[in-house]
Amino acid sequence: MRTISYLLIGILFGITLFKSEAASWFRIYEMFRFESFHMYGIIGTAVILGISIVQVIKRFKIKSFYGQKIIFYPKEQSISRYIIGGIIFGLGWALAGACPGPMFTLAGAGFLPILIVILFAIIGTFLYGLLKDKLPH
Amino acid sequence: MNWIFEPWPWYTSGAMIALVMFLLIMIDKTFGMSSNLRTLCTICGADKTADFFKFDWKAQRWNLIVVLGVIIGGFIASFFLTNDPSVTINPKTVERLNELGFQSAGDAYLPTELFGLSAMYNFKSVLILAVGGILVGFGARYAGGCTSGHAISGLSNLQVPSLLAVIGFFLGGLFMIHILFPLIF
Numbered sequence A: 001m002r003t004i005s006y007l008l009i010g011i012l013f014g015i016t017l018f019k020s021e022a023a024s025w026f027r028i029y030e031m032f033r034f035e036s037f038h039m040y041g042i043i044g045t046a047v048i049l050g051i052s053i054v055q056v057i058k059r060f061k062i063k064s065f066y067g068q069k070i071i072f073y074p075k076e077q078s079i080s081r082y083i084i085g086g087i088i089f090g091l092g093w094a095l096a097g098a099c100p101g102p103m104f105t106l107a108g109a110g111f112l113p114i115l116i117v118i119l120f121a122i123i124g125t126f127l128y129g130l131l132k133d134k135l136p137h
Numbered sequence B: 001m002n003w004i005f006e007p008w009p010w011y012t013s014g015a016m017i018a019l020v021m022f023l024l025i026m027i028d029k030t031f032g033m034s035s036n037l038r039t040l041c042t043i044c045g046a047d048k049t050a051d052f053f054k055f056d057w058k059a060q061r062w063n064l065i066v067v068l069g070v071i072i073g074g075f076i077a078s079f080f081l082t083n084d085p086s087v088t089i090n091p092k093t094v095e096r097l098n099e100l101g102f103q104s105a106g107d108a109y110l111p112t113e114l115f116g117l118s119a120m121y122n123f124k125s126v127l128i129l130a131v132g133g134i135l136v137g138f139g140a141r142y143a144g145g146c147t148s149g150h151a152i153s154g155l156s157n158l159q160v161p162s163l164l165a166v167i168g169f170f171l172g173g174l175f176m177i178h179i180l181f182p183l184i185f
Helices: A002-019 A025-032 A038-059 A080-096 A102-108 A114-134 B010-026 B035-043 B057-080 B091-100 B117-121 B123-142 B147-156 B160-184
Strands: none
Touching: A002 A102, A002 B010, A002 B057, A025 A038, A025 A080, A025 B091, A025 B160, A038 B010, A038 B147, A080 A114, A080 B123, A080 B160, A102 A114, A102 B057, A114 B035, A114 B123, B010 B147, B035 B057, B035 B123, B117 B123, B147 B160
16 A cells, blocks of 8 residues: 555656656756746745645644654754755756656656666765765765 | 646646655655665665665665656656647757757757767767766765755755755756856767
């Protein structure tokens, strides 16, 4: 049952990423040139609704569907890792035109070269794991 | 129901992404895609090389099933829910892309110069995709999350670290598009 719910949520997300065109390399390029509101509208809507959802859950102590207390974990405090890591991610996001969600959507949509991006994203993650202790965090 | 075959407007798309995050929260999970790349490393045996990959990957299996769903969702959307996949971007953007050598701008979902089948036999295209992938994978783990984990989940929970990460995403993206693209293409 739970497995089915993960799969269905994933399918919903995959369809949304494709139909919203957030998985399009062109939309990412256009966004970074500030030549369309589209991507800002998507992220803005998601964040405004997301803030409301989180606030309502916290304020009314809403329990999960399985009756559990919902806990939001704060992110670890740091400046350098978020800025430096963020810049490296941004460089790749703009170049490949895909972040870790859309790259899987595009694989399903049949764009074979995206498999190169996925493979090297896994390798990039591996390199981070090797170098982690030598990097400023 | 014709709207479903058209590109979705930003407000529908944004609301659907918020719904996905809400559903995951309500089943005691969190919304974040890039952590799956770490799980895949561990499954491939990276835990034997670096401590960062020593964790119980089975506890993350649920997220891999979400990824499987994302792949299936991409397949459904592309083959059954789309009549015309071309992305109507700003004509000014099309013009600029044409100057850079992307003739498919405005007529395709992805640039055929990078994502067409023939691109796989082009060394430069493969190199661009590989470097892009490495930067995304490395940067996402360094920053502790990607667009879903920071820009959506983190900002929704008003996390200052996520705001810093999103500022980083944009600094990197702007530098790539405005400074490096004219040198690469």
